[in-house]
Amino acid sequence: LEAKEEFRHKTLATDVMRPRRSDPPLSVLTQSGMTVEEVERLISDTTYSGFPVVISQLSQRLVGFVLRRDLFISLENARRHQDGVVSVSAVLFTECESPASPGAPPAVKLRSILDLSPFTVTVHTSMEIVVDIFRKLGLRQCLVIQNGRLLGIITKKDILKHMAQMANRDPESILFN
Ligand code: ADP
Numbered sequence: 001l002e003a004k005e006e007f008r009h010k011t012l013a014t015d016v017m018r019p020r021r022s023d024p025p026l027s028v029l030t031q032s033g034m035t036v037e038e039v040e041r042l043i044s045d046t047t048y049s050g051f052p053v054v055i056s057q058l059s060q061r062l063v064g065f066v067l068r069r070d071l072f073i074s075l076e077n078a079r080r081h082q083d084g085v086v087s088v089s090a091v092l093f094t095e096c097e098s099p100a101s102p103g104a105p106p107a108v109k110l111r112s113i114l115d116l117s118p119f120t121v122t123v124h125t126s127m128e129i130v131v132d133i134f135r136k137l138g139l140r141q142c143l144v145i146q147n148g149r150l151l152g153i154i155t156k157k158d159i160l161k162h163m164a165q166m167a168n169r170d171p172e173s174i175l176f177n
Pocket of ligand 1: 048050
């Protein structure tokens, strides 16, 4: 995202964020309530570089962001080196431990790999500002929130694609759209 030219289009974060209406929903992790097996499946079923972590699927309230790479390594480590970890072990991003049911296998605690303050914008934030922030902070992605609920994600590549699209959209092509 080089700062060569100003981004002067009037588009908003909501125009660029994923998922699109026709896409499958955002792949998120919940801070508790998921098992090692479920998280491993999410990793192998998707190719995303990272996953937002939310309080619950219902609330979609953002807790943080975890990189796919860190998640993969930590689960592999836990499987190898942490005593008693099995497929149905809980994966926890929470601060304090919720009391495990008696006889439950040990949980894998992953709060340490969580980015607790990922960059966020709202659906109404102008892309001009988003582009500026990406450049200044060297971001790879940011999350999009509306009324406290996580709605989407914008990656650097999403922005580059959007810029290319806007550059190609001369008045004539708009007429024929
Ligand atoms: P890149 O955009 O560099 O290819 P990703 O592989 O992480 O990075 O993302 C691929 C596409 O999927 C992007 O359009 C991005 O907005 C979207 N995306 C990224 N993370 C998620 C996620 N956890 N759930 C749904 N879509 C995502």
